[in-house]
Amino acid sequence: MRPEASDQDSQPLVVTSSSEARLWTRSSLSRQRRVALVPTMGALHRGHLELVRRAKGLADDVVVSLFVNPTQFGPSEDFARYPRTLQEDIAKLHAEGVAMIFAPTVGDMYGDRFSTTLNPPQVALPLEGEFRTSHFSGVCTVVLKLFQIIPAQVAVFGQKDYQQSRVIIDMVADLNVDVVIDVMPTVRDPDGLALSSRNRYLSAADRTRALSLSRALDRVEALYRSGQCEVSVLQDEMRHILDEASVDAVDYAVIVDPQTLLPLSHVLSPVTFQSSPKPTRPTTDDAVAVALIAAHVSGTRLIDNRLLFKSRR
Ligand code: AMP
Numbered sequence: 644m645r646p647e648a649s650d651q652d653s654q655p656l657v658v659t660s661s662s663e664a665r666l667w668t669r670s671s672l673s674r675q676r677r678v679a680l681v682p683t684m685g686a687l688h689r690g691h692l693e694l695v696r697r698a699k700g701l702a703d704d705v706v707v708s709l710f711v712n713p714t715q716f717g718p719s720e721d722f723a724r725y726p727r728t729l730q731e732d733i734a735k736l737h738a739e740g741v742a743m744i745f746a747p748t749v750g751d752m753y754g755d756r757f758s759t760t761l762n763p764p765q766v767a768l769p770l771e772g773e774f775r776t777s778h779f780s781g782v783c784t785v786v787l788k789l790f791q792i793i794p795a796q797v798a799v800f801g802q803k804d805y806q807q808s809r810v811i812i813d814m815v816a817d818l819n820v821d822v823v824i825d826v827m828p829t830v831r832d833p834d835g836l837a838l839s840s841r842n843r844y845l846s847a848a849d850r851t852r853a854l855s856l857s858r859a860l861d862r863v864e865a866l867y868r869s870g871q872c873e874v875s876v877l878q879d880e881m882r883h884i885l886d887e888a889s890v891d892a893v894d895y896a897v898i899v900d901p902q903t904l905l906p907l908s909h910v911l912s913p914v915t916f917q918s919s920p921k922p923t924r925p926t927t928d929d930a931v932a933v934a935l936i937a938a939h940v941s942g943t944r945l946i947d948n949r950l951l952f953k954s955r956r
Contacts, residue, residue: 694799
């Protein structure tokens with residue numbers, strides 16, 4: 644194991660064993676270096692790389708984990724066919740100047756006698772929790788394991804998986820995990836489609852249908868900004884756009900509380916206008932609601948979301 648590797652030019656260290664990853668992280672921390680972790684399932688795209696860039700701005704050493712976690716996939720989901728592109732991922736992370744890549748095997752993460760799992764927080768119960776019943780237990784378990792293996796000061800997640808980010812924030816608070824959770828806005832293709840490792844499953848025709856998710860969210864945001872505050876009207880509009888595009892099924896298309904993800908009273912607070920734009924990134928704390936969609940297009944399940952802010956920026 645190389646003790647340090649954090650320059651743009653040096654190859655990142657690729658570690659497959661959790662004990663080695665922990666030793667490396669401890670060594671980095673003992674040298675007073677700030678460590679950021681970006682957990683991923685690999686098949687990296689520009690969205691992941693934006694998280695890495697964000698992490699570089701927050702820490703001295705960035706660690707990226709690449710692990711397709713079997714426990715967060717349901718029995719009928721795409722674990723076996725999930726894209727695995729390790730060499731390409733390493734090359735991309737090298738170009739980003741990542742210090743360490745943690746790419747464990749399933750055997751290393753889950754030994755033969757593995758049996759402890761996490762009961763996720765309340766916010767895991769609605770929406771994804773209804774359609775993917777053991778998903779967030781798997782996510783919480785693997786993320787907590789990653790935090791134990793790589794005790795970074797900060798971990799960066801994407802708003803693309805909005806409910807997941809809420810779940811992790813609550814888990815970390817509930818279990819006193821000493822890590823700051825940073826959430827990056829969703830990175831999109833120029834046509835609006837949220838980047839996802841699963842987009843590669845989509846044909847050109849599928850992609851056209853998939854674009855209805857971001858279109859529905861754009862429409863809701865525009866309607867809300869123009870004064871439409873009725874939750875049912877906004878939700879109906881999303882459904883209408885998804886139906887019109889003939890997506891195969893809609894698991895949900897809802898507007899809910901941005902913290903709890905529970906249904907809201909039927910009217911949102913109206914948009915107010917600010918004279919000077921805020922210089923900082925808007926956060927969930929400033930949002931009145933979040934619109935979330937999960938829909939299926941030719942066997943691919945897509946999710947997207949949009950925060951609705953009371954103050955117009
Ligand atoms: P995944 O590899 O799909 O598990 O994603 C790893 C991390 O990247 C998660 O925190 C995701 O929310 C984040 N992520 C995935 N797609 C995007 C995107 N388009 N924009 C921003 N973050 C993303």
